Amino acid sequence: MTPSLPLLAVTALVTGLLQAPGRDVSPVGDVVEHVAGHASETYWTPQRMARAVPIGLLGDLRKITTARPGAPSVLPAAPPGSVLPPVARAALPPAAGAVLAPAQAARQATGTTGTTGTTRTTGTSSTTRTRQAAAMPPATTSGTRWAAGGSVTRTTGRVFLTLNRVDFSCSASAVRSANRDLVVTAGHCVKDGAGDWAENWTFVPGYDEGRQPYGAFPARRMFVAGPWSRSGNDDYDVGMVAVDDLDGQHLTDLVGGQPISFDPPRGRRTYGFGFPADPPYDGERLLYCAGVPHGDPQGQTRDQGLRCDLTAGASGGPWLSGFDPASGRGALTSVSSFKYSNDHRTMYGPYFGSAVRDLFRTAERA
Template identity: 80%
Template sequence: MTPSLPMLAVTALAAGLLGAPSPEVPPLGDVVEHVAGHASGIYWTPQRMARAVPVKLLGGTPPVLPPVVGAALTPAAGSALVPGHTMRPVARTGTTRTTQAGRTDRTRQAAAMPPATTSGTRWAAGGSVTRTTGRVFLTLNGVDFSCSASAVRSANRDLVVTAGHCVKDGAGAWAENWTFVPGYDEGRQPYGGFPARRMFVAGPWSRSGDDDYDVGMVAVDDLDGQHLTDAVGGQPIGFYPPRGRRTYGFGFPADPPYDGERLLYCAGVPHGDPQGQTRDQGLRCNLTAGASGGPWLSGFDPASGRGTLTSVSSFKYSNDHRTMYGPYFGQAVRDLYRTAERA
């Protein structure tokens, strides 16, 4: 286990494998699976959700950093789409207007766009990301916690991607009462909560809590007969992304000065781990515990709220309060995805 701080409550393309898995079909690569116990329909009351806390100590790791007010960010990884989707620069079309009214229109449009570099800003631009990103509520070792996560495109149309420590306590226990609430906003649950049915982490995370593999994937139940991505959509997922591309990281930080009730984001350009202890990339980001598992989207279009999921918020070092790290989506995460999307 590297000396990192898991934050809870904090170019190959994906090849989809259709159909449900059978007991004879082993996982692709080193993947560990868990059949989730169904969360009671009445367990996650608004009161329990309000009391859920970001984890302060997970296994034998150091405690989560104290709240950090004000920090500058940069997000992670590059771009690779699931088959059939090509990443392109956002094109601005139409005839250029030269009138004063036209200049005013363009000025207003530019002013309305969210900052492309920020260490922590409320996301108010709408779009797909407000539906596909949500909060996760779970119980671990008898304590109720919250995380962040994203719905992704998958063969089963039911897949959620988050941090590994939002699914399993490293070599310890699996989470219980695991429920994904997409589109969460100040207590509102416009699409309801989707409980877990099968959970997946990479072997190195399950055996030793290796931060390079701090990724969890969860296949959720249908809700009233509707698949998750049929209800809210899903971001494409990418593997082997180019490093150092501008990325937007989203989540629901729940430690002060935040309260977990609103979607926030960081945006910038990532860098490697200067301490050399992981292959992760670091973002200058002041989001606190509760943002764990939130999606890092590269090739992101603020106008539509769509991008490619290429990492998730994972940890901060105790001697660097301002940088969030996220694992690199290579072969292990690709195997994890290809196994989980069959569930």
């Protein structure tokens, strides 16, 4: 595994379809597949979901004792209920992850000044434009609740899973695919690097304060890139899961799906969404970051970094480029993956290149 913090033989496709449940196969390219075992219908009770531990951005599920200076944190996994180690939590700046108050958000969006919030514009047409701008979410933020509605509120959801006998939560997004059943998340929300596959994996699109307006979709097949499965390489921290239909209805027929894009230009304005569940958040609401991502200054990955205060539980949340706040639609170009121990305010996400394209082409046919 590369020294970083995750938030976590080619065969014919027909061979994969004939494998017994639980066997790992690789239908196309360097892709590893796993036939999921279903959680019982009663496993994910509201109480169990509430107790699920957010998969950490600053902790690994395996204990690692050495790290190069400046490498992502390799602290041991925190005990259930406290993913960020106490020292890491104490090191977070007081404003980390703070949600903008509505008035603050409006001032940021409209360019208002002063304690009274008076705008710089005057006149009827200017007032109309100001009101329209105030209704739009900030285009640059390190952590704000998403209240603008649109498709992203339906396609983004929480993931609940069991890994190494511990119940965890992550974030994920429904995407457009040939099978109409595909969810994209972080690799470490599907498989613990070279370790175990997740069990009881379930996607809840549109999750909001405990509500499950579209139901819960259990996994049937899971996919990760070979470098993630073999060594937990952070450049490939992407997982894709084909889920069961719900009462005969495919996932994206019900909630829609974001398009996925490969080999995107770097440095494009990006919106990152997720359900952070470590303080100061509780995982109950959809939040987002937005800004222009940059390369990894540590030079340890090909990932891009986005100014973002979201905490553990946001792992696997979608990064959308070309995003339209009015419709809530954009192209999926990355997912939230990890943070460096010496920079808690930057979230990193893997670049969607040819390996992720192979992963998608395999998964969408499952």
